[in-house]
Amino acid sequence: MSTARPQLTPLLANRDLDRLARLRIGAARRFTNRSRGEHLAAKGGTSTEFCDYRDYSPGDDTRFIDWNIFSRLHRPYLKQFHLEEELHVAVLLDVSSSMQFGEKFERARQLAAVFGVLGLRAGERVSVHLVGADAPHRRLRPATGRSAMMPLFHFLEKVEAGGQQPIERGIETFLKNHTGRGVAVILSDFLSGGDLKRAFSLLFGSGLEPLALQILSPAELDPDVSGDLRLVDSETSAALDISSAAALLDLYHEYREAHQQQLAQWCSQRSGRFQTVNSATSLEHIAFDQLRRTGWII
Amino acid sequence: MGFTALSAAWLALLLIPLVIFYFLKLRRPRLQIPSLVLWQQVLADQRVNSPFQKFKRNLLLFLQLLLLALIVLAAMQPFLRREAARTEKLPILIDTSASMAARDTPGGPTRLDLAKTRARERIDTLLPGQELCLIAFSDSARALTGFTSDTRQLRTALDTLTVSDVPSDIEDGLRMAQALGRTANFGTVVLLSDGNFPARANFELSFAIDYQRLPAAGSNFGITAFNARRSVEGAWDVFVQVEGSASATPSSAKLELLRDGQPASTQSISLSPGAAPRMVFAVPGDRASQLEARLVIDGPDALAADDIAYLDLPAARPLVVNVPDSMQPWRHALAAIGGLVFAKKDADLLISDNPADLDTAAPTRCFTGLVPPALSDLLKIEPEPAEVIDWRRDANLLQHVELGDSIIMDRAVSAVGVEEKSYADRGFEVIAHGRRGPLILSQRDRASDTTWLLFNIDRSTLPYRLAFPILVSNLVQSALDRAGLAAATATKTGFAAPRVGQGRASLLSPAETSLAAVEQIQFNDRLSVTAAAAPARTDRPLWWPLALCAFALLLIEWWLFQTPRATA
Numbered sequence: 001m002s003t004a005r006p007q008l009t010p011l012l013a014n015r016d017l018d019r020l021a022r023l024r025i026g027a028a029r030r031f032t033n034r035s036r037g038e039h040l041a042a043k044g045g046t047s048t049e050f051c052d053y054r055d056y057s058p059g060d061d062t063r064f065i066d067w068n069i070f071s072r073l074h075r076p077y078l079k080q081f082h083l084e085e086e087l088h089v090a091v092l093l094d095v096s097s098s099m100q101f102g103e104k105f106e107r108a109r110q111l112a113a114v115f116g117v118l119g120l121r122a123g124e125r126v127s128v129h130l131v132g133a134d135a136p137h138r139r140l141r142p143a144t145g146r147s148a149m150m151p152l153f154h155f156l157e158k159v160e161a162g163g164q165q166p167i168e169r170g171i172e173t174f175l176k177n178h179t180g181r182g183v184a185v186i187l188s189d190f191l192s193g194g195d196l197k198r199a200f201s202l203l204f205g206s207g208l209e210p211l212a213l214q215i216l217s218p219a220e221l222d223p224d225v226s227g228d229l230r231l232v233d234s235e236t237s238a239a240l241d242i243s244s245a246a247a248l249l250d251l252y253h254e255y256r257e258a259h260q261q262q263l264a265q266w267c268s269q270r271s272g273r274f275q276t277v278n279s280a281t282s283l284e285h286i287a288f289d290q291l292r293r294t295g296w297i298i
Numbered sequence: 299m300g301f302t303a304l305s306a307a308w309l310a311l312l313l314i315p316l317v318i319f320y321f322l323k324l325r326r327p328r329l330q331i332p333s334l335v336l337w338q339q340v341l342a343d344q345r346v347n348s349p350f351q352k353f354k355r356n357l358l359l360f361l362q363l364l365l366l367a368l369i370v371l372a373a374m375q376p377f378l379r380r381e382a383a384r385t386e387k388l389p390i391l392i393d394t395s396a397s398m399a400a401r402d403t404p405g406g407p408t409r410l411d412l413a414k415t416r417a418r419e420r421i422d423t424l425l426p427g428q429e430l431c432l433i434a435f436s437d438s439a440r441a442l443t444g445f446t447s448d449t450r451q452l453r454t455a456l457d458t459l460t461v462s463d464v465p466s467d468i469e470d471g472l473r474m475a476q477a478l479g480r481t482a483n484f485g486t487v488v489l490l491s492d493g494n495f496p497a498r499a500n501f502e503l504s505f506a507i508d509y510q511r512l513p514a515a516g517s518n519f520g521i522t523a524f525n526a527r528r529s530v531e532g533a534w535d536v537f538v539q540v541e542g543s544a545s546a547t548p549s550s551a552k553l554e555l556l557r558d559g560q561p562a563s564t565q566s567i568s569l570s571p572g573a574a575p576r577m578v579f580a581v582p583g584d585r586a587s588q589l590e591a592r593l594v595i596d597g598p599d600a601l602a603a604d605d606i607a608y609l610d611l612p613a614a615r616p617l618v619v620n621v622p623d624s625m626q627p628w629r630h631a632l633a634a635i636g637g638l639v640f641a642k643k644d645a646d647l648l649i650s651d652n653p654a655d656l657d658t659a660a661p662t663r664c665f666t667g668l669v670p671p672a673l674s675d676l677l678k679i680e681p682e683p684a685e686v687i688d689w690r691r692d693a694n695l696l697q698h699v700e701l702g703d704s705i706i707m708d709r710a711v712s713a714v715g716v717e718e719k720s721y722a723d724r725g726f727e728v729i730a731h732g733r734r735g736p737l738i739l740s741q742r743d744r745a746s747d748t749t750w751l752l753f754n755i756d757r758s759t760l761p762y763r764l765a766f767p768i769l770v771s772n773l774v775q776s777a778l779d780r781a782g783l784a785a786a787t788a789t790k791t792g793f794a795a796p797r798v799g800q801g802r803a804s805l806l807s808p809a810e811t812s813l814a815a816v817e818q819i820q821f822n823d824r825l826s827v828t829a830a831a832a833p834a835r836t837d838r839p840l841w842w843p844l845a846l847c848a849f850a851l852l853l854i855e856w857w858l859f860q861t862p863r864a865t866a
Binding site: 230236252 | 326332333336338340343358
C-alpha cells in the first residue's frame with residue numbers, strides 16, 4: 001500500500017519538483033564563484049571529469065601525464081579536467097503593482113521557485129530578491145543545498161505584490177546588497193519607463209549574466225480596448241486619455257514588439273538572454289517546454 | 299437644389315465649439331492598466347498626432363458632427379428644384395362641378411379626391427414665402443381662402459370642399475382669379491379639373507394657366523333629359539333620355555318611373571356609348587304629379603348624380619280661349635283643335651279685334667286690326683292693299699306659315715324715319731314685314747305674350763289659305779306653353795339648388811354625363827392652353843427628411859452613449 005507524498009509547496013507540484021531534479025540552469029557564460037561547487041567552470045580544473053589533452057610543457061605537473069599514450073606515442077601529453085566552481089543564482093522577483101494583473105505575479109513566484117530549486121539542486125548559491133517594493137530591500141539570503149528549499153518556498157509563498165518602485169531602481173538596490181558572480185534571473189513585466197539598459201549594464205558589470213524573463217498578461221499582449229478611454233497607471237496612478245483605442249492597437253503591438261526587441265538586444269549585448277512568456281500559459285509548458293527549448297534550462 | 303434660408307449656414311460655425319467641447323468634456327471610462335509606458339509611446343507617435351487623426355473612427359464625435367451638419371442643413375431650408383416654376387403667389391382653381399364626383403371604380407376616389415390630393419401636395423411642399431389661394435368653381439366660383447401660407451387653413455378649406463351637381467363654368471373661375479390679380483401679383487394659375495367644360499372660353503387671359511387635367515373616370519351613363527308634353531287625350535307623354543360617356547362600356551339598365559313616390563312604370567334599356575335612347579312613359583293628367591326617374595345600371599357607373607331626375611307635372615286641363623263670337627274664322631279654326639274651352643273669364647288665350655280688350659289680361663293675347671297704343675306715333679293703318687315682303691319663319695307663331703300668297707287690304711305705314719330698331723326700342727319685334735311698314739308685331743313681357751296683326755283678317759284672304767289654321771294652331775301651342783299646359787320640363791340644378799334632389803332639381807346635363815375632357819382650352823385672343831401630360835412636380839422641401847435623419851442620429855448617438863463600455 002502506497003501513501004501519497006504531501007505537497008511540499010503550493011507553488012510547485014511534487015511531480016514538477018521531481019522533473020526539476022534532472023535539470024539545471026543553462027548559463028551561457030561561466031560567471032562562477034571561486035569556491036568549489038558542482039557547476040563546471042570554463043577554465044580547466046582538478047575535478048574528476050575529463051576535459052581534454054594538451055602537449056606537455058616544461059614545468060607542468062607530471063602527475064597529469066597520460067602514461068598510456070606516452071608508451072604508445074613516446075610523446076608526453078597532459079590530461080586536463082574540468083574545474084567545478086560554485087554559480088550564484090540571484091532570482092530577482094518584481095513585486096510592483098503592475099505584476100498584480102492577471103496571473104502575472106502568481107506565474108512569477110512559480111518561476112522564481114523553479115529557478116531556485118534548479119540552483120539548489122545543482123549545488124549553487126541561490127538568493128531571492130524582491131524588487132519594486134516600497135519597503136526596504138527584502139531578500140532570501142544566499143543559501144546552498146537542498147535544505148534551503150523549504151525556506152525558499154516559505155519565502156516565496158509569503159510574498160505579495162503592491163510596490164511602486166521601477167524595476168531598474170530595484171536592480172540597483174539589489175546590486176548594492178549583492179556579492180558573487182553567476183546569473184541574475186529577473187522575473188518582471190519590464191513595463192518601466194526607466195533606463196533598463198543601465199540596469200542590465202550594472203548586472204553585467206557585477207559578474208551576473210542577466211536572464212530577463214518578461215511575464216505579460218493576455219491583456220498586455222493583446223489588449224481588448226475600444227472607443228474613448230482614460231487609462232490609469234496602476235503604479236503611478238497617472239492617467240492617459242486615448243480616443244478610438246481600437247484604431248491604435250496596431251501601433252500598440254508595434255511598440256510592444258519594439259520594446260521586447262530592445263530589451264532582448266540589451267541583454268544579448270551583455271551576454272544575457274531575454275524572452276517573454278504569457279502569464280496565461282501553464283507553468284509546466286513554460287518551464288519544461290518553452291525554457292528548455294530556448295536553452296534556459298538544460 | 300436650392301436653399302431658402304441660406305443665411306442659416308452661419309450655424310455651421312457651431313462645429314468648432316462642438317469639437318472643442320467634445321475633447322474637453324469627453325466622458326471616458328476609466329481603465330486601469332499595469333503600465334502606461336507603451337500607450338504613452340503610442341500616443342507620442344507622429345502618426346497618431348497627424349491632423350484629423352483624432353477624428354478618425356471617432357464614432358461618437360462623427361455622429362455629433364453629422365447631427366449638427368444635418369440640423370444646419372435643415373435650418374438652411376433646402377429644397378429640390380423641380381420643373382414647376384417657383385412663384386410666390388399661386389391661385390389654385392379646383393373644379394367642383396358634377397363630373398368631378400365621377401369615380402374610376404365603385405368605391406374608388408372621385409376626381410375631386412384626386413384634385414384634393416394634388417392640391418394637398420402643393421400645400422405640403424409650400425416653401426417659405428410662398429402663398430396659395432384656393433378657388434372652387436362649378437357654375438360659379440368662390441374663393442375658399444385668400445392668399446395665405448397657413449397650411450392648416452389651406453388644408454381645412456380643402457377638406458370642406460364638396461362637389462356641386464351643376465355644370466362647370468370655367469370662365470367664372472378665371473374671372474375670380476383675375477379679380478384676385480388686382481390685389482396680388484402672380485403669373486400662373488393652376489387649374490385642377492377633369493376637363494369637363496366648354497373648349498372655348500370667352501376670357502382674355504392675363505396670366506399663364508397650368509392646366510392639370512385629372513385622369514379620366516370610368517364608364518358612365520345618366521339621364522340627360524326629363525320632360526313631358528301633353529297628349530291629345532289629356533294625359534302626359536313623359537320623355538326620358540339616357541346618354542353615356544364616350545368610353546362607356548355597353549351595358550343594360552332599367553329605367554324606373556315613380557309617380558308621387560310610387561312605382562309607375564319600368565323599362566329595360568340597352569346602353570352603348572354614342573347612343574341616346576329616349577324612353578316615353580304615359581302618365582295620366584288627372585292631377586298634378588311629382589315624377590322621379592331612376593336609372594339602375596347593371597354594371598359600374600362613374601357618376602351617381604345623373605342617375606336620378608325629378609319632374610313636377612301640373613294637372614292636364616283644357617286651354618281657356620276668349621274670342622268674340624264675331625270672329626268666326628278664328629272660332630272655326632279653334633274649333634278644329636281639340637282640348638279647348640271658350641270662356642270670357644280667366645282665359646289663357648285672348649283673341650280680339652276690339653280696342654276695349656286691350657286692357658284685358660291673359661297670358662297670351664292676339665289682337666287683329668289694331669295698332670298698339672305704344673306705337674300710335676310710329677305707324678298708322680291705311681285702307682290700301684299691302685304686300686307681305688318677308689316674315690320670320692322661325693318665330694313660334696309663323697312656323698310653317700306661308701304668307702306670300704295672301705292678299706291683305708290694310709296697310710300699316712311707318713312714319714317717316716321709323717325703322718325696325720324703333721319698334722325694338724319700344725319692346726316690339728317685327729315678325730312680318732310689309733312694303734311700307736310692319737304687318738305683324740310680337741310683344742313679350744312678364745305679364746303676357748302679345749301678337750299684333752296690323753290688319754283685319756276679314757279684309758284679307760288669309761282665312762282662306764292653309765296658313766291660317768297653322769297660324770292658329772301655333773298660337774294655341776304658344777298659349778299652351780305659356781300656361782304650362784303643353785309641356786313640363788324638369789328643374790335643373792343651379793345656384794339656388796346645387797345638389798340633385800334639393801328643391802327637386804336634377805342634373806340633366808349631357809356635358810356632365812358625357813365626362814368629356816377638353817384637351818385644349820381656346821381663349822379669345824387666340825391663345826390656347828393645353829393640358830399637361832403629367833402634373834408638374836413642385837419644388838420639394840428637404841428640411842423635414844433632414845430633421846428626421848437628425849432625430850434618428852440623435853437616437854443612435856444616445857444608444858451609443860448609453861451602451862456600457864469595458865471598464866477596469
